[in-house]
Amino acid sequence: MTAPALLAVRDLRTTYLRASGPARAVDGVSFDxxxxxxxxxxxxxxxxxxxxxxxxxxxxxxxxxIEPGSQVAFDGRDLLGLDERAMRDLRGRRLxxxxxxxxxxxxPVMRVGEQVAEVARVHGERSRRAAWERAVxxxxxxxxxxxxxxxxxxxxxxxxxxxxxxxxxxxxxxEPALVIADxxxxxxxxxxxxxxxxxxxxLQRETGTAVLFITHDxxxxxxxxxxxxxxxxxxxxxxxxxxxxxxxxxxxxxxELLRAVPRLAERP
Amino acid sequence: MSSEPFAGLARAMVRRVLRSTGARVACAVLAxxxxxxxxxxxxxxxxxxVHPDPVLLKNLPPSAAHPFGTDPFSRDVLSRVIFGARVSxxxxxxxxxxxxxxxxxxxxxxxxxxxxxxxxCMRAVDAVLxxxxxxxxxxxxxxxxxxxxxxxxxxxxxxxWPATSxxxxxxxxxxxxxxxxxxxxxxxxxxHRILSRHLLPAVAPxxxxxxxxxxxxxxxxxxxxxxxxxxxxxxxxxxxSIILDGADRPAQLWWLVLFPGMAIVGVVFAVNAIGExxxxxxxxxxxxxx
Numbered sequence: 001m002t003a004p005a006l007l008a009v010r011d012l013r014t015t016y017l018r019a020s021g022p023a024r025a026v027d028g029v030s031f032d033x034x035x036x037x038x039x040x041x042x043x044x045x046x047x048x049x050x051x052x053x054x055x056x057x058x059x060x061x062x063x064x065x066i067e068p069g070s071q072v073a074f075d076g077r078d079l080l081g082l083d084e085r086a087m088r089d090l091r092g093r094r095l096x097x098x099x100x101x102x103x104x105x106x107x108p109v110m111r112v113g114e115q116v117a118e119v120a121r122v123h124g125e126r127s128r129r130a131a132w133e134r135a136v137x138x139x140x141x142x143x144x145x146x147x148x149x150x151x152x153x154x155x156x157x158x159x160x161x162x163x164x165x166x167x168x169x170x171x172x173x174x175e176p177a178l179v180i181a182d183x184x185x186x187x188x189x190x191x192x193x194x195x196x197x198x199x200x201x202x203l204q205r206e207t208g209t210a211v212l213f214i215t216h217d218x219x220x221x222x223x224x225x226x227x228x229x230x231x232x233x234x235x236x237x238x239x240x241x242x243x244x245x246x247x248x249x250x251x252x253x254x255x256e257l258l259r260a261v262p263r264l265a266e267r268p
Numbered sequence: 269m270s271s272e273p274f275a276g277l278a279r280a281m282v283r284r285v286l287r288s289t290g291a292r293v294a295c296a297v298l299a300x301x302x303x304x305x306x307x308x309x310x311x312x313x314x315x316x317x318v319h320p321d322p323v324l325l326k327n328l329p330p331s332a333a334h335p336f337g338t339d340p341f342s343r344d345v346l347s348r349v350i351f352g353a354r355v356s357x358x359x360x361x362x363x364x365x366x367x368x369x370x371x372x373x374x375x376x377x378x379x380x381x382x383x384x385x386x387x388x389c390m391r392a393v394d395a396v397l398x399x400x401x402x403x404x405x406x407x408x409x410x411x412x413x414x415x416x417x418x419x420x421x422x423x424x425x426x427x428x429w430p431a432t433s434x435x436x437x438x439x440x441x442x443x444x445x446x447x448x449x450x451x452x453x454x455x456x457x458x459x460h461r462i463l464s465r466h467l468l469p470a471v472a473p474x475x476x477x478x479x480x481x482x483x484x485x486x487x488x489x490x491x492x493x494x495x496x497x498x499x500x501x502x503x504x505x506x507x508x509s510i511i512l513d514g515a516d517r518p519a520q521l522w523w524l525v526l527f528p529g530m531a532i533v534g535v536v537f538a539v540n541a542i543g544e545x546x547x548x549x550x551x552x553x554x555x556x557x558x
Contacts, residue, residue, distance in 0.1 A: 062382070101447060170451075
């Protein structure tokens with residue numbers, strides 16, 4: 001390691017209190033993300049990927065708790081020690097998240113442009129008009145045609161792919177240092193998925209944002225990420241550069257996951 | 269810009285009200301009362317408070333000159349019912365405004381904060397609801413002595429918020445775990461802004477329905493208080509106090525009971541009919557159970 005990592009997670013443990021008792025969703029996970037890097041977090045449903053994302057955002061539901069002893073350094077600061085006010089200042093500005101379901105992550109009764117503009121507004125943009133202009137410009141950058149008109153529409157008037165572009169515009173508006181993308185394409189059609197992935201890659205190149213890409217799709221991993229973390233039942237089982245992961249998976253579970261990827265034709 | 273997002277639902281609400289014949293009639297009835305209340309000095313044939321001839325003109329049954337008859341003080345009952353609409357509807361509207369604002373604020377805070385704040389608010393609801401509202405009002409007026417109209421409004425407002433606060437609390441609790449609220453927090457939006465920009469607009473339709481229910485329940489309540497002599501004080505006419513003037517001989521002075529009574533029933537029916545259609549627009553699932 002040369003430069004200190006942008007994000008350093010050490011021994012993260014997150015517990016969900018269930019009716020049946022506490023359940024460990026994240027069980028002693030450690031990893032780093034460097035500035036500008038794209039890291040995949042892979043694993044099957046329910047293995048704790050989203051719990052990691054929500055732990056890093058400090059947005060766990062009420063019954064979720066980060067155990068003492070867990071350490072997260074972000075931007076050189078102790079993320080888990082920050083108070084709510086400092087955390088709020090980071091969210092959206094330095095650390096952002098793209099949610100899985102664009103349909104439910106947008107407020108149904110608010111114009112999409114206003115939802116993008118709100119990010120600027122809560123982070124110090126005083127002028128309503130300036131925030132709106134920035135939102136429209138960002139929507140245009142995400143490839144939304146006729147952005148000024150689209151910005152005035154409500155989420156239900158947009159297609160799924162367009163809604164996801166809005167969420168991406170919100171997350172990248174202030175060019176945060178790290179974006180956590182929680183399966184941003186799994187709710188979309190395959191053709192739209194490819195467009196959204198291209199867009200993410202392009203915007204990432206322009207802004208230098210690091211991305212923690214949560215997915216269960218190895219196609220996405222291969223296409224977008226330089227390194228992959230493989231997760232199973234709350235633990236990391238492998239942390240390797242993507243080429244090595246595909247060429248020679250070190251952990252049997254990784255190999256198993258790779259074999260589970262459907263192929264159009266088997267190689268001879 | 270904040271009213272625009274409801275354009276869709278607002279239109280659905282209006283459409284649903286206008287599609288039903290009953291609700292259309294209810295709107296007409298309500299409009300009639302509201303116009304009468306606003307234009308009372310223009311439409312009332314007589315002054316509602318002067319006693320023109322307490323000997324010759326008292327207790328007259330309905331006639332061409334006095335379509336609703338006269339009361340024991342020789343006042344024209346039609347004029348008193350018209351001016352009474354002003355008082356009864358005005359008191360109801362103002363107190364519902366207070367009750368619904370208070371209920372929305374408390375319900376939203378309780379629902380969003382949870383924990384002990386929620387517990388305190390909900391125990392306050394239980395406390396207010398544990399005593400029948402009319403009984404509570406009688407006890408309060410008995411302890412304060414006769415109140416001006418503003419005092420009546422305040423009392424009705426301060427005892428009417430629990431129903432709204434329960435509805436708002438339930439809605440906010442359901443909404444606060446929704447993705448778009450978590451997403452707003454993930455962008456650094458503060459709680460108070462989430463409340464005012466994301467949650468309250470989303471509960472506004474339910475609040476409107478709650479307001480119609482509150483209005484329909486406060487009309488007979490105010491009438492009851494005034495009938496008991498604890499509400500609006502004479503000579504100001506309210507529908508309840510007009511009935512009071514005929515209360516010692518209701519069989520003989522039936523016009524003092526029938527006409528204001530019909531006004532009370534008419535308004536309550538009309539508001540309930542409209543509120544029912546609004547509720548269906550807000551929550552179409554309820555239609556299935558009808």
